[in-house]
Amino acid sequence: MKELNRMRPSSNRPAARASQQSNVDAKSYVIISKLPADQYTKYVENKEASHLTGFAFVVIGIIHLAGGKLSEVLSVIKSVMSSRYLQKEKVTGPEGNIVMYELAERALDQSISAELKKYISQVVNKETTTQEDD
Structure with a gap:
């Protein structure tokens, strides 16, 4: 188990900067698995x-590359949509109206699709190898 200190978002208000300790909001904990990769995949991993998880990893990576802060993640999605990698569709279902994002023309291009699959495979294989080494 690992303890995390959750911080409130930074603010421009002077009162919020009064003390570093006032920024600590609450303590959170995460559990770090020590299981071998094959057992973790078989018994714990939620397919x-x-x-x-993959989407969260990508968003975190984008924010990290932007220097740790990004004004709005949805602006990145809009940019990807305007480049025709994604398209948005409103769908009415049993849960009500939802927005679905799906691959658009450029993402479906064979050369892009093949490179993406190759990269994802490398990341997954590297992660499996790293877990086995632990």
């Missing part, structure tokens, strides 16, 4: 949520 149904892997797309969310």
